[in-house]
Amino acid sequence: MSDGTFSFLLDGANWAPGADDGFPQRILEHLMYTGLAVVIAFVIAFPLGVLIGHTGKATFLAINAGNAGRALPTLGVLMLVVALAGTGLVPATVALVILAIPPILTSTYAGVNSVDPATVDASRGVGMTGFQIAAQVEVPDALPIIAGGLRNATLQVVSTATIAAYVGLGGLGRYLFDGLALRDYPRVVAGAILVAVLAVTLDLLIAALQRGLVSPGVDGRAERGPRTPTRLDELQPNER
Amino acid sequence: MEFLGEVRDYLETNGEAVLESLAQHIWLALLPVAIAFVLSLPLGWTVVRFGWARHPVLTASSIVYTIPSLALLLLLPGLIGTGILDPLNVVIALTLYSLALLVRTTADGLSSVEPQAIQAAVAMGYTPLRRWFAVELPLSLPVVLAGLRVATVANISMVTVSALIGIDSLGQLFTRGFQLGFYTPPIVIGLVLSVLLALTADLMIVLAQRALTPWARVGVSR
Numbered sequence: 326m327s328d329g330t331f332s333f334l335l336d337g338a339n340w341a342p343g344a345d346d347g348f349p350q351r352i353l354e355h356l357m358y359t360g361l362a363v364v365i366a367f368v369i370a371f372p373l374g375v376l377i378g379h380t381g382k383a384t385f386l387a388i389n390a391g392n393a394g395r396a397l398p399t400l401g402v403l404m405l406v407v408a409l410a411g412t413g414l415v416p417a418t419v420a421l422v423i424l425a426i427p428p429i430l431t432s433t434y435a436g437v438n439s440v441d442p443a444t445v446d447a448s449r450g451v452g453m454t455g456f457q458i459a460a461q462v463e464v465p466d467a468l469p470i471i472a473g474g475l476r477n478a479t480l481q482v483v484s485t486a487t488i489a490a491y492v493g494l495g496g497l498g499r500y501l502f503d504g505l506a507l508r509d510y511p512r513v514v515a516g517a518i519l520v521a522v523l524a525v526t527l528d529l530l531i532a533a534l535q536r537g538l539v540s541p542g543v544d545g546r547a548e549r550g551p552r553t554p555t556r557l558d559e560l561q562p563n564e565r
Numbered sequence: 566m567e568f569l570g571e572v573r574d575y576l577e578t579n580g581e582a583v584l585e586s587l588a589q590h591i592w593l594a595l596l597p598v599a600i601a602f603v604l605s606l607p608l609g610w611t612v613v614r615f616g617w618a619r620h621p622v623l624t625a626s627s628i629v630y631t632i633p634s635l636a637l638l639l640l641l642p643g644l645i646g647t648g649i650l651d652p653l654n655v656v657i658a659l660t661l662y663s664l665a666l667l668v669r670t671t672a673d674g675l676s677s678v679e680p681q682a683i684q685a686a687v688a689m690g691y692t693p694l695r696r697w698f699a700v701e702l703p704l705s706l707p708v709v710l711a712g713l714r715v716a717t718v719a720n721i722s723m724v725t726v727s728a729l730i731g732i733d734s735l736g737q738l739f740t741r742g743f744q745l746g747f748y749t750p751p752i753v754i755g756l757v758l759s760v761l762l763a764l765t766a767d768l769m770i771v772l773a774q775r776a777l778t779p780w781a782r783v784g785v786s787r
């Protein structure tokens with residue numbers, strides 16, 4: 326890494342809270358795009374995934390969404406949506422939501438579907454309603470897998486929000502594209518470092534959240550002692 | 566219909582460039598998977614054989630996998646001294662992503678082999694090396710190839726990002742559409758070709774898996 330990158334990264338003026346094109350502003354923008362898209366995608370995909378997993382209907386939709394989502398180039402989806410709907414926050418968010426839905430949908434379905442049928446039968450046996458079973462048994466049991474999907478979706482969106490700077494969005498991607506246009510490589514590298522750090526930090530935060538939310542009896546912590554669940558754990562259920 | 570006409574016009578005038586991008590796309594996506602697959606076998610073996618290696622290797626994989634592709638593409642030149650426009654950056658970045666994914670699935674696959682099968686091979690006098698290639702690797706193939714499918718499909722869609730830094734692939738069609746004032750035909754052509762390529766590669770691995778693991782098919786049909 327060149328000295329220019331470090332002096333750019335360590336320049337106090339770039340860290341001033343109100344500075345235009347400063348790090349705090351760009352990081353906040355990036356977090357806002359990411360949060361907005363992931364929350365909207367979750368509101369759409371999570372209930373749908375629970376419903377599909379709970380009823381066992383339309384499972385092909387949930388299974389294929391994951392595979393289709395992986396095959397779709399994020400850059401192409403972004404360009405197509407922007408070409409059809411114009412630049413700006415709304416079209417970019419729509420593209421990010423489209424990309425965040427498949428991992429959440431597939432993992433929610435896979436998680437609910439993988440709950441031991443005997444557990445579900447027992448819940449029904451003690452008189453729980455379908456909604457109670459879904460909310461109090463299936464979802465808590467499926468949380469580790471659902472959290473894995475949420476981590477995948479967040480990663481996808483952080484990554485694509487960076488690319489969205491190409492079509493005029495703010496966020497940390499600005500440093501990459503502005504730097505490339507100005508041949509200011511320290512700026513490019515500084516932006517790339519910030520994006521990478523942001524992505525890894527968010528991933529660790531969701532992993533911590535996951536540990537807080539998942540019951541110790543579900544992920545085996547109760548018997549086996551501490552273990553950090555990883556996002557890649559979730560890759561297996563897709564291929565069943 | 567008018568749109569299809571525009572797509573045809575675009576292909577008529579730019580057909581050769583599109584084919585060139587497609588060819589470039591194929592090798593940029595598949596070479597890294599091939600390299601990563603070969604590297605993942607000894608690495609996966611190490612992770613299974615030496616328990617202490619598991620945590621550091623898998624944690625490192627998870628972190629690499631988390632770095633956004635555009636950031637990694639732009640960080641690599643500074644780290645390894647290549648030019649920003651060097652396709653080598655794409656190959657190395659995608660190899661790292663594929664490896665991060667394949668190490669885990671290969672380790673899982675090798676752990677899934679029944680100990681009895683290994684013991685039977687030992688009892689029959691297989692040398693460790695022959696046992697690994699003739700018994701453990703083939704029996705782990707269903708899990709290993711499932712990982713290979715994920716890595717291949719992910720790579721084929723991820724290559725397009727390199728168009729943003731000026732490297733030719735089907736992604737060029739997306740930036741082309743952008744430069745032509747959000748002209749949709751090239752964008753749609755790029756999307757369709759990229760998805761078709763991913764589906765084809767996926768299907769080929771599935772077919773290879775069927776050919777390589779005949780016992781799994783017998784199990785299913787019974």
